[in-house]
Amino acid sequence: MNEGKKRLKGATILLEALEKEGVDVIFGYPGGVLLPLYDALLDSPVRHILVRHEQGGVHAADGYARVTGKVGVCLATSGPGATNLVTGITNAYMDSIPLVVLTGQVVTSLLGTDSFQEADITGITTPVTKHNYLVKDAREIPRIIKEAFYLAGTGRPGPVLIDLPKDILAAEIEPFAADMDLKGYHVPSKGDSDKIAEVAKAISKSRRAVIYAGGGVITAGAGGVLKQLAERSSLPVVTTLMGIGCLPSGHPNLLGMVGLHGAVAANYAVDDCDLLLAVGVRFDDRVTSGLGHLFATKAKIAHIDIDPAEIAKVVRTHIPIIGDARLVLEELSNALEGYTVPQVGDWWDQLRAWKKGYPIKYDKDRLTPQMVIECVGELANEDTMVITDVGQHQMWAAQVYPIMKSRNFATSGGLGTMGFGLPAAMGAQIARPDDIVVLITGDGSFQMCIQELATIAHNKLPIKMVLLNNGVLGMVRQLQKYFSGERYNQIDLQGNPDFIKIAEAYGIRGIRVDSLEQVRGSISEAFKHPGPVLLEFAISPNDDVLPIVPPGKPITEMLGR
Amino acid sequence: MLHTLAALVENHPGVLTRVAGLFARRAYNIDSLSVCQTDDPKLSRMTIVVNGDAQIIEQVRNQLNKLVIVHSVTDLTTESVVERELALIRIKVSSETRAEVLQTVDIFRGRVVDMGRTNLTVELTGDVEKVDGFVKAIRPYGLLELVRTGKIAIMRSEV
Numbered sequence: 001m002n003e004g005k006k007r008l009k010g011a012t013i014l015l016e017a018l019e020k021e022g023v024d025v026i027f028g029y030p031g032g033v034l035l036p037l038y039d040a041l042l043d044s045p046v047r048h049i050l051v052r053h054e055q056g057g058v059h060a061a062d063g064y065a066r067v068t069g070k071v072g073v074c075l076a077t078s079g080p081g082a083t084n085l086v087t088g089i090t091n092a093y094m095d096s097i098p099l100v101v102l103t104g105q106v107v108t109s110l111l112g113t114d115s116f117q118e119a120d121i122t123g124i125t126t127p128v129t130k131h132n133y134l135v136k137d138a139r140e141i142p143r144i145i146k147e148a149f150y151l152a153g154t155g156r157p158g159p160v161l162i163d164l165p166k167d168i169l170a171a172e173i174e175p176f177a178a179d180m181d182l183k184g185y186h187v188p189s190k191g192d193s194d195k196i197a198e199v200a201k202a203i204s205k206s207r208r209a210v211i212y213a214g215g216g217v218i219t220a221g222a223g224g225v226l227k228q229l230a231e232r233s234s235l236p237v238v239t240t241l242m243g244i245g246c247l248p249s250g251h252p253n254l255l256g257m258v259g260l261h262g263a264v265a266a267n268y269a270v271d272d273c274d275l276l277l278a279v280g281v282r283f284d285d286r287v288t289s290g291l292g293h294l295f296a297t298k299a300k301i302a303h304i305d306i307d308p309a310e311i312a313k314v315v316r317t318h319i320p321i322i323g324d325a326r327l328v329l330e331e332l333s334n335a336l337e338g339y340t341v342p343q344v345g346d347w348w349d350q351l352r353a354w355k356k357g358y359p360i361k362y363d364k365d366r367l368t369p370q371m372v373i374e375c376v377g378e379l380a381n382e383d384t385m386v387i388t389d390v391g392q393h394q395m396w397a398a399q400v401y402p403i404m405k406s407r408n409f410a411t412s413g414g415l416g417t418m419g420f421g422l423p424a425a426m427g428a429q430i431a432r433p434d435d436i437v438v439l440i441t442g443d444g445s446f447q448m449c450i451q452e453l454a455t456i457a458h459n460k461l462p463i464k465m466v467l468l469n470n471g472v473l474g475m476v477r478q479l480q481k482y483f484s485g486e487r488y489n490q491i492d493l494q495g496n497p498d499f500i501k502i503a504e505a506y507g508i509r510g511i512r513v514d515s516l517e518q519v520r521g522s523i524s525e526a527f528k529h530p531g532p533v534l535l536e537f538a539i540s541p542n543d544d545v546l547p548i549v550p551p552g553k554p555i556t557e558m559l560g561r
Numbered sequence: 562m563l564h565t566l567a568a569l570v571e572n573h574p575g576v577l578t579r580v581a582g583l584f585a586r587r588a589y590n591i592d593s594l595s596v597c598q599t600d601d602p603k604l605s606r607m608t609i610v611v612n613g614d615a616q617i618i619e620q621v622r623n624q625l626n627k628l629v630i631v632h633s634v635t636d637l638t639t640e641s642v643v644e645r646e647l648a649l650i651r652i653k654v655s656s657e658t659r660a661e662v663l664q665t666v667d668i669f670r671g672r673v674v675d676m677g678r679t680n681l682t683v684e685l686t687g688d689v690e691k692v693d694g695f696v697k698a699i700r701p702y703g704l705l706e707l708v709r710t711g712k713i714a715i716m717r718s719e720v
Contacts, residue, residue: 122575123575126578127582151629183632307623307627309627312619
């Protein structure tokens with residue numbers, strides 16, 4: 001035996017490997033099979049945040065990843081602990097968020113025997129992870145950790161799950177360095193230069209071009225080069241929900257969000273353009289209305305994406321470019337140097353007329369959700385992170401809140417997970433303790449992960465929670481109002497608690513706001529308060545998210561224009 | 562149109578689930594799938610016959626390539642390939658039909674691998690059309706059981 005090397009437990013080797021990957025915090029919840037890991041954590045510098053439900057842990061890791069670009073890490077025990085993660089993993093998968101998800105598993109000798117707290121979590125999560133592992137030998141740990149972080153964080157990011165049986169965590173082995181073995185994984189980087197030149201030429205010849213920017217722009221850190229490109233060639237920009245923040249709010253080239261609750265000017269521009277430069281987007285049905293064949297029909301479509309499987313998935317693509325959005329846009333920017341700026345005066349006259357003619361409309365002379373959000377935006381600073389839940393408040397935030405920087409807006413886009421907001425805000429605040437975190441939520445979503453108020457209180461996370469309380473499941477109510485002939489069903493949240501008392505029960509300051517006059521003062525008070533605050537605004541259930549594209553209609557046919 | 566894809570995949574548990582699951586959730590239709598270890602024990606070769614137009618096949622290839630356990634995917638449809646399928650077929654025979662059945666087996670270059678009093682089992686290799694043709698030819702005598710491997714294919718060497 002080699003006596004020069006000290007034997008270490010699998011759990012220790014795992015934690016050392018995490019440290020090597022730069023992990024500073026894990027959001028977790030212990031359990032029987034994780035005993036060796038929680039024992040080893042006592043001696044590790046990696047910080048552990050004890051959440052109150054595994055779903056909270058995975059959303060927190062997700063929020064952490066969204067506001068930093070780093071890989072978020074969460075941990076849960078076997079069986080129910082692991083299955084409680086599934087929603088959060090799917091959420092991260094849909095929005096291409098890098099996560100490493102660690103789950104405990106029963107000892108290998110009991111695998112497949114329906115033993116206590118056993119669940120086939122690798123089987124369950126195969127469709128919703130970028131990749132997953134069941135570790136069967138402690139000696140695989142260093143390689144698998146290295147691969148997991150590389151897979152999660154590169155290319156099109158996504159969650160990677162590692163299932164760790166108890167005996168693997170407890171096994172004592174000699175530590176050693178391991179190399180990755182990923183022959184089947186290739187990360188595209190630069191795009192095809194000929195294709196990029198083709199796009200440059202197309203831009204120079206276009207008269208009505210539009211940039212359609214999504215989450216990929218933010219993932220790639222391509223906001224800066226996108227701005228430069230848009231300004232130089234006078235190109236208007238529409239963003240997806242996930243692309244919010246890639247251009248600062250109020251930028252003259254920004255037309256707003258495109259899609260079902262998008263800005264009218266953005267939807268009209270996409271419909272009327274002759275060249276659509278799609279960057280880091282996937283032509284989601286919330287953008288196209290599920291009608292890929294009716295989307296930007298007059299346009300030549302150039303699609304830049306790092307995932308080849310996104311090309312031509314939904315719409316026909318004339319110029320596909322596989323590559324990293326930042327690298328491709330930089331090369332495109334250079335290629336455009338050879339061309340004169342396209343003649344787009346008439347196009348901009350039209351765009352400005354649409355922008356002026358169809359603003360996002362809402363009342364400012366009474367307590368409306370939009371004016372609350374606008375007021376929060378005025379009193380916050382440009383480094384403030386806005387985290388939303390899912391529903392009407394999410395769309396109002398997307399329409400109204402002035403996001404100034406990439407990674408300062410985090411929302412559940414693809415999966416639309418109610419309950420995402422509160423724990424994600426928690427993760428965001430832990431990731432960036434010096435910046436303000438504002439949670440915008442509704443009374444439905446807030447109650448889906450409300451238990452995390454304990455984690456927030458215990459860790460003194462100074463999150464400003466803006467609860468827009470209309471006493472109903474507003475988005476569904478709105479759909480029933482417009483598309484089910486006002487036959488309301490199961491949208492009334494009778495039995496809602498007194499949210500201020502709930503906050504106070506956790507030792508969190510609560511402020512209820514019932515009138516317009518109190519709005520500004522209460523928000524400013526919340527920002528001055530050093531700890532977490534719950535701001536509850538009593539809003540009307542009749543305030544709708546407008547405009548709205550009815551189901552099955554093309555995006556130009558918006559109600560409430 | 563039917564496409565024949567050859568995928569080189571890692572050879573460990575769960576790989577088939579990943580591939581089959583991908584086809585199921587994206588609603589791609591597998592016509593046949595055959596898989597076995599290659600000469601490199603770390604790798605398996607899958608031959609997947611899938612139905613779809615050019616755009617769907619491109620999607621299938623891209624989605625397969627996204628699986629970390631898939632090393633490469635080649636569309637053999639437009640390539641010059643040798644393709645074979647193996648079938649085992651049990652056919653009902655009587656003293657009157659035995660000679661005719663054996664003659665048919667002979668024409669299709671099949672081999673009788675098992676023989677009972679009232680039935681015989683034939684081994685047949687060939688392309689899919691040949692197997693189809695044989696099945697059609699012997700069906701009137703009484704097809705008792707049919708096992709087909711699905712197509713496997715290999716690129717022809719350059720001359």
